[in-house]
Amino acid sequence: MVWLSLMLAWAGSRTILLYLVALVALAGLWHWRGRSPESRRALWAMGLSCLAILVMQFALPLINQLVSMLMHTDVHTASGVARLAANSDDMGSRRFAEMHKARLAFREHPLTGVGWSQFAAESVRMQPWPQFAAASIVGCLPMRTI
Numbered sequence: 001m002v003w004l005s006l007m008l009a010w011a012g013s014r015t016i017l018l019y020l021v022a023l024v025a026l027a028g029l030w031h032w033r034g035r036s037p038e039s040r041r042a043l044w045a046m047g048l049s050c051l052a053i054l055v056m057q058f059a060l061p062l063i064n065q066l067v068s069m070l071m072h073t074d075v076h077t078a079s080g081v082a083r084l085a086a087n088s089d090d091m092g093s094r095r096f097a098e099m100h101k102a103r104l105a106f107r108e109h110p111l112t113g114v115g116w117s118q119f120a121a122e123s124v125r126m127q128p129w130p131q132f133a134a135a136s137i138v139g140c141l142p143m144r145t146i
Helices: 001-010 015-033 038-072 080-086 091-108 119-126 130-135
Strands: none
Touching: 001 091, 015 038, 015 080, 038 080, 080 130, 091 130
């Protein structure tokens, strides 16, 4: 379980944290419905597994240092918790901008949509708008606001 928890931490996925919440809720629901010794053991097993995964998310920087010393190389892998806390890759703001564009596109075309596989073109069309002009780089060419 420790090895699998470490692999999940090294994956760096933030979705794993959602899986943990869902798994704890599901285990609680199963135990609440069954209330048997088997369901209690399953609840404890799932709870301890989730705890191991969560602990490994926070312990990953220490493990990265240990691996760096053993391998004589720099290992810098961020866990899902670190990526969620830092959001230093600016991916979160770009994702929120694209989600905002998707909502605006849906509001403009609620019944027909923008066309099959055409959201990328719609996103580029919306890029010069004032609310998206702060992130005004598409590819390598800066865009001007209209």
